[in-house]
Amino acid sequence: MCLFRMQNACSDNMMNKLRRVYEFFEYPKRAELLERKICETYDADYVKRKKLKRLFKTRWVEKVDSFQIFSSLYKALKLALSVVALNDEGHWNNDSVTSASNLLHGISTFEIVVTLEVVSTLMGYLRSLTVRLQEKGSEISKMYMRVYTVKSQLRKMR
Numbered sequence: 001m002c003l004f005r006m007q008n009a010c011s012d013n014m015m016n017k018l019r020r021v022y023e024f025f026e027y028p029k030r031a032e033l034l035e036r037k038i039c040e041t042y043d044a045d046y047v048k049r050k051k052l053k054r055l056f057k058t059r060w061v062e063k064v065d066s067f068q069i070f071s072s073l074y075k076a077l078k079l080a081l082s083v084v085a086l087n088d089e090g091h092w093n094n095d096s097v098t099s100a101s102n103l104l105h106g107i108s109t110f111e112i113v114v115t116l117e118v119v120s121t122l123m124g125y126l127r128s129l130t131v132r133l134q135e136k137g138s139e140i141s142k143m144y145m146r147v148y149t150v151k152s153q154l155r156k157m158r
Helices: 002-024 028-041 044-049 060-072 074-086 094-107 110-133 140-157
Strands: none
Touching: 002 060, 002 074, 002 094, 002 110, 028 074, 060 074, 060 110, 074 094, 094 110, 110 140
């Protein structure tokens, strides 16, 4: 029971950090910096397909996508936050520098990195199942088999 509560606390902490990072980059100047860092870090075709997404509390598929995108853009996010936190060129105000520094530290902890990767991997298994379960006219026996298949795959991962 204690392990379960600790796991939930780690997940909640990670989701709060992801939300705050998304909100940090909502401002145009910061968003432009992030886009530059994404372009410098990744292939051009990859960049076109990857934009940071808000972490929704209720939209399951959107939540899965948010985790996976955040995970895939992790390096560029850290680089962009570092630029603001260091403020070498003096372009950023004190609030931005402080926020970036706190966020950079927050997403760099072992707990957050491990939780993000574990949740992102597990959610990847659940994404296709979630989409299929939401289809209209789905046969319950087929859906049961799909749930069973995903459940078996997750058990093998243990």
